Amino acid sequence: MLTVANLGCERDERVLFDQLSLTVGSGMLMQIQGANGSGKTTVLRILAGLNSEYTGTVSWQGKPCRQVQQEFQQALFYLGHAPAINRTLTPLQNLRWFCALHGFSDDVAIHTALQELGLAGYADIPCHQMSAGQQRRVSLARLSLTTAPLWIMDEPFTALDRQGVSELEARIDRHAKNGGAVILTTHHSLQTTHLLTVVNLDALRMEVA
Numbered sequence: 001m002l003t004v005a006n007l008g009c010e011r012d013e014r015v016l017f018d019q020l021s022l023t024v025g026s027g028m029l030m031q032i033q034g035a036n037g038s039g040k041t042t043v044l045r046i047l048a049g050l051n052s053e054y055t056g057t058v059s060w061q062g063k064p065c066r067q068v069q070q071e072f073q074q075a076l077f078y079l080g081h082a083p084a085i086n087r088t089l090t091p092l093q094n095l096r097w098f099c100a101l102h103g104f105s106d107d108v109a110i111h112t113a114l115q116e117l118g119l120a121g122y123a124d125i126p127c128h129q130m131s132a133g134q135q136r137r138v139s140l141a142r143l144s145l146t147t148a149p150l151w152i153m154d155e156p157f158t159a160l161d162r163q164g165v166s167e168l169e170a171r172i173d174r175h176a177k178n179g180g181a182v183i184l185t186t187h188h189s190l191q192t193t194h195l196l197t198v199v200n201l202d203a204l205r206m207e208v209a
Contacts, residue, residue: 034201113144
């Protein structure tokens with residue numbers, strides 16, 4: 001699916017990472033590791049097409065992502081560190097907006113997604129009245145509404161309770177086993193029955209040095 005060759009990035013004249021190469025294929029689960037400030041979020045934003053300040057190449061199915069941007073964005077689900085919801089809107093309104101961006105409308109699917117995340121009965125409550133964990137669950141409900149094969153997720157377990165963590169781990173596992181691919185960062189000790197590939201940015205920096 002995704003191929004990265006000799007990726008490098010600097011910030012404030014400081015090299016975050018250099019010569020990062022990796023391949024993410026169907027059914028693959030990859031974790032980007034590193035200390036705070038090592039560039040984990042920057043890597044994910046570059047892979048998701050949200051940061052253009054880098055050297056090297058990022059390719060989707062053998063073609064540079066910049067040349068097949070629309071095709072790539074349709075195949076991608078990106079979840080940033082923040083919940084990425086409008087807190088003045090309700091979960092139903094937020095998810096309707098997400099669906100509309102992807103060209104469909106399905107309130108039944110939205111209510112089912114909220115129920116799966118333990119948010120049955122919360123569809124019409126403004127998100128600012130919900131806890132941080134509940135807001136995170138609203139954001140994660142989008143996983144049930146996307147058919148994108150590639151998930152890129154930055155600290156997706158933030159604010160989740162133990163049950164929520166376990167449920168998300170199982171969802172990530174299923175996606176990879178069904179032929180999807182997941183790239184994520186997390187300080188959480190990921191529990192998965194699927195083969196996990198780890199890329200350590202700190203180790204990469206030491207090798208380059």
